[in-house]
Amino acid sequence: MARMTMIEAIRAAHDEAMAADDRVVVFGEDVGFFGGVFRCTQGLQAKYGKQRCFDAPINESGIVGAAIGMAAYGLKPVIEIQFADYVYPGFDQIASEAARIRYRSAGDFTVPLVIRMPAGGGIFGGQTHSQSPEAIFTHVCGLKTVIPSNPRDAKGLLLSAIEDPDPVIFLEPKRLYNGPFDGHHDRPVVSWKNVDEGDVPEDDPVPLGKAKVRREGADVTVLAYGTMVHVAQAACEETGVDCEIIDLRTLVPVDLPTIAESVKKTGRCVVVHEATRTGGYGAELVSLVQEACFYSLETPIERVTGWDTPYPHAQEWDYFPGPERLGAALKRVMEA
Amino acid sequence: MARMTMIEAIRAAHDEAMAADDRVVVFGEDVGFFGGVFRCTQGLQAKYGKQRCFDAPINESGIVGAAIGMAAYGLKPVIEIQFADYVYPGFDQIASEAARIRYRSAGDFTVPLVIRMPAGGGIFGGQTHSQSPEAIFTHVCGLKTVIPSNPRDAKGLLLSAIEDPDPVIFLEPKRLYNGPFDGHHDRPVVSWKNVDEGDVPEDDPVPLGKAKVRREGADVTVLAYGTMVHVAQAACEETGVDCEIIDLRTLVPVDLPTIAESVKKTGRCVVVHEATRTGGYGAELVSLVQEACFYSLETPIERVTGWDTPYPHAQEWDYFPGPERLGAALKRVMEA
């Protein structure tokens, strides 16, 4: 068991997968010699050669489309989109092609492919380095969407994503790359190296489709993923509301039994995400919960989210749904 | 007042707008000499010249991106994407650019732009001529999303969309182009020319953001748009459930007061759309309704939608959420 940052954990997952299976190839903008702008692929080219880890031209459709071809050939590409904000040029290849090739060819061709991308804000990246576009993927049938909240899950989920026979969108909360972050941006930065959560066991895949109850509680169920898991923990501690915090980990297919069981117990639910509210993945969660737990609900399900504006630069902390905003919602549902 | 098909109504809206304002220009694949594969722009090139209505190269990003440039210059482009299924290559220009230029430039540049596209199934178009991608637009702040259900609204909403100072996504339910369609595909086709609903008044813009109560009722509120409005009417008649049917017409900004007032009255709500369920616009509607009307709801809000699979060719009618499926849901909520 080693203590790692999320970057190191992601690197380790690549390394294990590449060592175990020749078919795993890694490419993307700046991922080769340099090892990626966040250094998640550092050392892979030196270790596995230029044929298995290389730089790509700056064309996100090209990166996804080429990877689809390689996957159809029989390889297992793991590609990096430099920022999730830049995935849109590749969206057609993802939604129209990767997601539908197994179905439309009735299994004649398949696309085992992992598309990694750093997502989320909190680094003063402005509107083009902060987005959380998970909802445009979760709406596309044929895609799995995964987002870890800590190094251990990052490694375990990435290994499972690479194993998976179908395309997986793998969102990495970039604000968590180096340490946990609960939204208190004015407090000192903590490294994963200094917290127990930074412990990453070897060879321990985390299955896709399984949520994790991060904290058991009786009052209200908080559905969170990525950075928001830490925000939820802070809000819970600070308000004293006895939250049951569920880290979804996989958004599609979502672990509905775990969610429903919790909400049936607590009778209250708050959904939190960083993406804009309207049409966000939170809407799907609200729908699922009210479908599955209607008669257990004591108060309306609340959504605490980014606002329906582009992610602003200077007003980053007014936009970010931090522990205060979540805390207020927790109190509202408890008092409702 | 003339009786028109939806195609004629869309054509008439273009014609009126182009006659009234030199800045209105129309382009897209095959829209020039030919007048579009659905003939919605027929006659415009002959009447207004090649500089104001012309064919575009087959590049959806190019069409949107060029239109953004024109709009920033000071024109009012109205562009056609041949099928909504083919809008994805243009998604980056729509989501990253058109939707954010006013905001990021603080009003220095603006993008008055209408992006029209035929959407929805029911014509045996298979997975690439049947999609309803509204949810990927409604999640993007800075876009308005509109979808008419009849010729009158098609003309009136399109005129308002062209007037609008911001980018508008205009989805046209292609199965409604020539006549109303309630999902009974085995019954004879009806033309708009043969129904009163085909009446289209002159110069009668329909405001964006205003829903229309198509049928008043006491039992259950049905939230629908596009083709599903007609399906809802059929289901209502066939089940005898006293539905209040709301035709949303504009999805963003949505007319929440009209929705909330209705649900508070009926205490029940069914949401219906043709797109895949997970993360569909229906999820947003469910969330809004349960947020606004939680204490009035007597039963869980139901979603009746396309399945979470690509739109199949042969199984079109098993996929399409027709009056039977909706009717069953209506009965379920009444009996719950």
Place this chain on the structure above:
Amino acid sequence: MPAKPLSLHVPEPGCRPGDTPDFSNFEIPRAGEVTRPAVDVDPNEIRDMAFSIVRVLNKKGEAVGDWAGALSADELREGLRHMLTLRVYDERMLTAQRQGKTSFYAQHLGEEAVSCAVAGALAKGDMNFPTYRQAGLLIAAGYPLETMMNQIYSNAADPLKGRQLPICYSSKEHGFFTVSGNLGTQFLQAVGWAMGSAIAGDTKIAAGWIGDGSTAESDFHAAMVFASTYRAPVMLNIVNNQWAISSFQGIARGGVGTFAARGHGFGIPAIRVDGNDYLATRAVASWAAERARSGHGPTLIEYVTYRAGAHSSSDDPSVYRSPEEAAAWPLGDPIERLKSHLIVLDEWSEERHEQAKAEAMDTVRTAQKAAEANGTLQDGAQPSPRDMFDQVFKDMPPHLVRQRQEAGF
């Protein structure tokens, strides 16, 4: 001095309904004029080939020049039979569509040589990434006609389980990647597949396919960038049939240059070839295949041909182009040209041709009967609606199981 007002240039085809077709500006070199370079030629040395047209068959039906001579009479007769079969297949399927037996069809009329001939340049295991207009690849690869028709009819025996629009075939075994419907996407995937083969140290190559109009799509560019950067073993085929639905090729091409010339900015060798000349088409494709297989990387090929029929069963070209244009097309009909050549060689005759046509008709009819016994889109046996929920993923996730239950299947 105030500057002159600008105006927008909007290209127009030479001929609209009512006009007389005029191809006198279309430069066609004599057969044999363009010579065959070595496969390891420096792309810069053959820049001219992007502006000329490789041709083998002359007006008299003789095969001339150094691209000629590669094929035996048996091979030529086989090629002719493939084209005849494809033409009959198209006729029957178009009729079936009009009879309501299926929803949609798109034919190959006038451009049968392209897919039939290129198929011959590829080896077992190579992979095509075709558009909806390369059924000749399947016919030449021996994919059963009945299976093709099962797909067209979306019937109970359709290998794609009724999911796909007619003509969007898929057969890995026959080197035919599942057709998308989205233009351009697969041109790029072909490059990725070829990169995959190179990474794996394999010997297989890929062939990407795209129409003239679709070269405007962005994935065309992505394909060129990736193919040139990584020298992918891929043949990049542009089928320039002059039209993209109602848009003539000038809308995609700009005023100057050729589609083939797009290769030059990437250092990719580019060749234009007479796409109605079976021999030239096959020879050029074989050259490109050899290049790719020997590690010299991609070749861009523009097949100059003409879409003699409607775009698809949903299209009526008389609205936007002259009905006389097809007959005026200067490169003739690919079947007639190969037939004449075989007759010149004394390897064929009018009688044998009639007989071959009858045989093709017979084969297609027999297949059609068998296929219709499996059902058509509206009649007879159908794919199961239960199948609709399968293969979205390898293993059905819980939400799809729930939806299938909800659907009652």
Place this chain on the structure above:
Amino acid sequence: MPAKPLSLHVPEPGCRPGDTPDFSNFEIPRAGEVTRPAVDVDPNEIRDMAFSIVRVLNKKGEAVGDWAGALSADELREGLRHMLTLRVYDERMLTAQRQGKTSFYAQHLGEEAVSCAVAGALAKGDMNFPTYRQAGLLIAAGYPLETMMNQIYSNAADPLKGRQLPICYSSKEHGFFTVSGNLGTQFLQAVGWAMGSAIAGDTKIAAGWIGDGSTAESDFHAAMVFASTYRAPVMLNIVNNQWAISSFQGIARGGVGTFAARGHGFGIPAIRVDGNDYLATRAVASWAAERARSGHGPTLIEYVTYRAGAHSSSDDPSVYRSPEEAAAWPLGDPIERLKSHLIVLDEWSEERHEQAKAEAMDTVRTAQKAAEANGTLQDGAQPSPRDMFDQVFKDMPPHLVRQRQEAGF
């Protein structure tokens, strides 16, 4: 004989950390060698220009050849001052970023001539669609430095209300379209803007901007297709500074050809020019502007230069390239070269240069002081959080009003 296994070609730069930079393969024509064609030249006649480099300033600092002679000494001195100002501005802003006064910065070191010189070729009312590395356009157009800095600091006086990442300026009045951050998108929008001007019968032209690495983006292709089809009055500027973050230009370019050569497939005239030569750069841009304004359509220009600094404040180039490479770059430093030229002309001196540098420093410092009085990202006055909800749409829709209330602003 079994075929040889394929392998993937992955291009590599000539020099990595530890290697000795070697530009001996980089062909540089003598100054004056490439001649100036008429603006209505047939693009086919100047194909060579895409493989050569237009240069005016020779080693001795003389301006030679027929691209020379267009600018007065005053104009040259003004150009020099713009470049000096930009360089000082960059230094100060980088330092400010390191001091935590803002989040991000990207400098122009080594490529100041490109944006400063091209600005001079444009007229009031023309529109640039710049990337994040063309602040010279604003400086040369007289946009106040203080306002630029207000944007960098996201302070209370930021015209963009703190919404944008630093360096993503916007000023319609100064012909500077709002910078996106997404690569390539705006190259295409420039073409659309130019089409708009042509449709309106206006006389204004547009200038699109893109980096070498970003030419790989698909919107580059879309821009070329639309520009060529409609002969849009647009100047298409590729700034080839040899690097795209850690990726050398060969990753975007493939092995052969030049970025300029991409124009040939579209019939667009293409010129490469020494981007570190203020005179050559300005002359070529003026040629392209004149072409566009006279209705001859687009020109593709590749400015050959070198990114002497880090990609941005977030980047450390020593990890992926030799720190000696910048000094070995054979086209020199644009400021030094223009300075030498002015001295050769007897219109400048070392003393005046030092004085001009001091003046530039003074101007920038004064502006900075004023800007910092309006606040910085972390200190002092800030844009209002209430502003965050404005201008998503022209009129705020009800759901945003609700959200603003919920936010408590």
